[in-house]
Amino acid sequence: MIKIHEANRQLWNNMAADWEKRLNRDGLWHRCHKEPELAFEGGTLDTIREMVGTLRNKQVCVIGSGDNMAAYALAGLGARVTSTDISEERLKLAADRAKVLDVSIDFVRSDAACLESLADSSFDLVCSTNGFFVWIADLSGVFCEVSRILKSGGAYIFYDIHPFMRPWKDQVMPIEMEKPYWETGPFQESADGSYVFNWTLADLLNPLAQAGLIVKKILESPARDSDFWRGSNDASETDESLLDWRANPRAGLPVWLTVAALIS
Numbered sequence: 001m002i003k004i005h006e007a008n009r010q011l012w013n014n015m016a017a018d019w020e021k022r023l024n025r026d027g028l029w030h031r032c033h034k035e036p037e038l039a040f041e042g043g044t045l046d047t048i049r050e051m052v053g054t055l056r057n058k059q060v061c062v063i064g065s066g067d068n069m070a071a072y073a074l075a076g077l078g079a080r081v082t083s084t085d086i087s088e089e090r091l092k093l094a095a096d097r098a099k100v101l102d103v104s105i106d107f108v109r110s111d112a113a114c115l116e117s118l119a120d121s122s123f124d125l126v127c128s129t130n131g132f133f134v135w136i137a138d139l140s141g142v143f144c145e146v147s148r149i150l151k152s153g154g155a156y157i158f159y160d161i162h163p164f165m166r167p168w169k170d171q172v173m174p175i176e177m178e179k180p181y182w183e184t185g186p187f188q189e190s191a192d193g194s195y196v197f198n199w200t201l202a203d204l205l206n207p208l209a210q211a212g213l214i215v216k217k218i219l220e221s222p223a224r225d226s227d228f229w230r231g232s233n234d235a236s237e238t239d240e241s242l243l244d245w246r247a248n249p250r251a252g253l254p255v256w257l258t259v260a261a262l263i264s
Contacts, residue, residue, distance in 0.1 A: 008135045072098065
């Protein structure tokens with residue numbers, strides 16, 4: 001396992017229980033198997049339907065599954081879902097929740113850059129969601145593994161925070177840069193030894209293409225509601241003005257990046 005990935009695995013194992021308590025407070029995981037749109041941003045669910053068609057009985061792999069809301073949503077749509085994550089503790093919690101929701105999901109602990117337990121050409125769809133790439137040190141390894149496990153004609157579809165969001169200080173006004181766009185890390189996240197990355201658009205798309213994946217669609221989308229910006233505003237109530245770039249200049253940049261690619 002990549003040394004940085006192992007450090008991040010330890011972080012998520014240690015954080016798993018507290019993170020799941022946070023998810024319990026918002027309650028979305030209880031609903032997303034019946035309301036799948038809750039698990040996706042940036043037009044991703046519509047793009048999945050457009051590229052893959054009906055998901056019933058399709059073989060789907062969610063890599064870096066984290067909170068597993070995407071896995072629950074796709075299982076609720078009838079897909080045969082395999083959920084992989086580097087943290088065994090998060091997978092244990094996700095499996096318990098799958099039982100509560102009565103959805104069938106295979107949970108596999110694996111580094112996304114080394115999915116050796118998954119067979120070649122076995123999935124119609126591979127997807128990853130927000131908060132995945134920031135923890136990944138080896139993008140080429142991930143995309144090569146995605147390419148390997150996809151069936152011919154299969155799709156890899158991801159959404160994540162747009163790279164244009166990464167350089168800015170977390171505040172509304174004034175808008176200030178915290179670092180150059182091209183400074184990608186690794187940045188030490190905390191004293192626990194974990195690391196994060198702020199990849200550029202080129203960093204993401206070039207190794208994806210080099211792995212044999214053919215980009216078919218790219219979406220760049222704003223935040224759907226002002227709650228996305230609440231951490232920057234410290235507001236106790238919803239403030240719709242945060243969606244106006246004149247009040248919040250960062251709202252004039254894309255928040256979500258969605259990419260759909262096919263394997264030939």
